[in-house]
Amino acid sequence: MDSYDVLIIGGGGAGFTAAIYTSRAKLKTLLLEKLTPGGQIALTDVVENYPGFPEGVTGADISQRMEEQAKKYGTQIGYEEVTSIAKKGERFEAATNKGSHSAKAVILAAGASFRTLGVPREKELTGRGVSYCATCDGAFFKGKNIIVIGGGDSALQEGLFLTRFVNHLDVVHRRDQLRASPILQERARENSKIGFIWDTVVTAIEGDQKVKGVRLKNVKTGKERPYPTDGVFVFIGHDPSTGFLKNFVAFDDKGYVKTDERLRTSVLGVFAAGEVRSGAVKQLVSACGEGCEAALEAQAYLEQLELAAHTKGGGG
Numbered sequence: 001m002d003s004y005d006v007l008i009i010g011g012g013g014a015g016f017t018a019a020i021y022t023s024r025a026k027l028k029t030l031l032l033e034k035l036t037p038g039g040q041i042a043l044t045d046v047v048e049n050y051p052g053f054p055e056g057v058t059g060a061d062i063s064q065r066m067e068e069q070a071k072k073y074g075t076q077i078g079y080e081e082v083t084s085i086a087k088k089g090e091r092f093e094a095a096t097n098k099g100s101h102s103a104k105a106v107i108l109a110a111g112a113s114f115r116t117l118g119v120p121r122e123k124e125l126t127g128r129g130v131s132y133c134a135t136c137d138g139a140f141f142k143g144k145n146i147i148v149i150g151g152g153d154s155a156l157q158e159g160l161f162l163t164r165f166v167n168h169l170d171v172v173h174r175r176d177q178l179r180a181s182p183i184l185q186e187r188a189r190e191n192s193k194i195g196f197i198w199d200t201v202v203t204a205i206e207g208d209q210k211v212k213g214v215r216l217k218n219v220k221t222g223k224e225r226p227y228p229t230d231g232v233f234v235f236i237g238h239d240p241s242t243g244f245l246k247n248f249v250a251f252d253d254k255g256y257v258k259t260d261e262r263l264r265t266s267v268l269g270v271f272a273a274g275e276v277r278s279g280a281v282k283q284l285v286s287a288c289g290e291g292c293e294a295a296l297e298a299q300a301y302l303e304q305l306e307l308a309a310h311t312k313g314g315g316g
């Protein structure tokens with residue numbers, strides 16, 4: 001089994017930033033990514049709120065550059081899915097779909113994934129009118145008519161934010177009342193740009209190169225109808241990618257990894273950064289910031305280990 005100073009699980013903004021820092025600190029670093037480099041940001045067309053790119057940067061470009069930068073400083077990258085992780089003696093061992101790896105410290109950066117509707121054309125039109133992030137994509141919908149799907153806090157909060165840009169938006173909700181907190185409900189009801197379509201689900205999204213409309217189905221009557229719209233914002237929840245961490249670290253009640261303010265998890269030597277972490281802000285720049293912080297904490301932890309081993313060995 002190969003052996004590293006630091007194992008980073010996840011190749012999104014948090015993981016690659018952590019890798020750049022640990023590799024530049026001359027720590028032998030392995031980053032494991034189950035899909036392609038970049039994580040969620042790779043799914044988006046243009047990123048306009050990442051500093052240093054006044055003209056914006058594509059998600060694909062930033063993903064490829066992050067990978068290049070980590071490789072340049074010596075990060076080893078394995079395209080493997082981690083299936084479990086455990087502490088064996090002084091080291092951590094991660095099992096993957098291709099083998100196993102061992103490391104002295106671990107940074108969990110496995111992110112999260114937003115829930116999708118699972119309807120026809122949703123995948124093809126993501127980034128072309130279908131969005132899961134108002135902060136990221138709201139400004140592309142100036143003066144447009146859109147729909148927001150969901151009935152919880154995030155649907156209303158993001159919907160209220162989107163009213164800064166759009167002409168009108170309809171909140172499409174499968175029930176006849178919202179789950180969101182009363183204050184958000186009040187604000188949304190008082191906002192003249194917001195309408196509500198109750199007891200309704202989206203059964204398909206329509207459009208070739210960009211969204212032209214959706215098909216709406218009333219769940220009480222079963223009746224379906226076409227509905228023209230320029231954009232579809234989906235806020236029906238996020239799930240952390242933590243299945244492989246069962247019985248390893250502590251989670252919050254939604255399944256995100258708990259850390260202290262220094263990004264230390266419940267297991268000594270294991271850190272968490274980015275969207276996998278409880279309380280994280282769901283933006284690329286903050287995921288990168290946390291990746292940096294976790295890397296510096298891992299570095300300090302390894303220095304302590306070294307010092308302790310040295311002292312134990314009588315080296316003073």
Ligand SMILES: Cc1cc2nc3c(=O)[nH]c(=O)nc-3n(C[C@H](O)[C@H](O)[C@H](O)COP(=O)(O)OP(=O)(O)OC[C@H]3O[C@@H](n4cnc5c(N)ncnc54)[C@H](O)[C@@H]3O)c2cc1C
Nearest residue numbers: 010012013014034039040041082111136274275283284287
């Ligand atoms: C469509 C869209 C548009 C967005 N636009 C913007 C924007 O304009 N600006 C902005 O700031 N933010 C934007 N975001 C949010 C931003 O992408 C995320 O906040 C950021 O990517 C989180 O980074 P992360 O590293 O924490 O996690 P992620 O990006 O989720 O990366 C985690 C990685 O870990 C991998 N992984 C998971 N489990 C395993 C495993 N078991 N083994 C190995 N690998 C694993 C995943 O495949 C993934 O690549 C957008 C998000 C989406 C979905």
